[in-house]
Amino acid sequence: MLAEFPKAAFTAEAIKRAAYVFMDRADISLQATESQWQCMITARAGQSFTVEQLAEAFRREVLDQDLRLTIEAKTEATRTAILGLAFSRTGLQGE
Template sequence: MTDSSHGGELVQSAQAKFDLSVFGLDCVKRAAYRVTGNAAVDITLEDGFAVCALNFSKAITRAAADTAIERLRLEVLDQDLRGTIASETASVRNAILALAFSRSGLQSDD
């Protein structure tokens, strides 16, 4: 990412791009929300990419900004995998819920 000679430089923002043919926009939005602890995230679309600009509430070192970008990238991957697992297990989850509700007495027998 950045060599150690620039680790002390202070920055107010950092940027990451995500290919929308790999990651869905919803996935990127969820990840951005999860990493907003010390930065606001602006998302724009450019040529098939979601461009995330992290705007830090106060100037931080380049090394800390790189760490924030790495955290965002990992969170995007995590959200993508969560979405994949949710879609792959939806039928089983729905069957379990249907069985649970059918035995709960909450539904009428109409």
Template sequence: MLPETVATMNSAEIQFDLKVFTLDCVKRAAYRVTGGSSVDIAIEGGLAKCVLHFSKPISGEQADRAIEALRLEVLDQDLRRVVAEETASVRNAVLALAFSKSGLKSVD
């Protein structure tokens, strides 16, 4: 029986449609998943092309997991952005009330 060989990879690629996700969300997500890799981001025809460069060769299965982690993190960052936008007025009102009762005086 021959030993099983495992193909290794140094990089993997995924693209995100910038009509669906903002570039900021893609950047934030890339930063969050850079544990064992670095990420290059390029804009091509309305897509954010992300290339993950792994610090050491990994299996195709590990590369798939890294891509899935980035995909999920982009979705998470996008949902965080939506929630922040939807709750901005309430958050600002709460902060304004808190600071109005803080006793801080402005320096004129």
């Protein structure tokens, strides 16, 4: 089953992450056209979901991954600041 995602809205990173999460349920091959990411979804043997259910869940996972990437980008500088502060007084840095 083919699931398509507009390139204007989704990065390849979000789709690759979602495909990784699905490796226990589906084989997902990714191709690019000029405007779309095309994901061919094939159910893995021995699991109970239909390919339609898998496609629906995969679309949702791509949305989640896209949001995660947005949040990571928005908070990267703060995360670095927090980690810097957290490790600045541990005594682990040496002289």
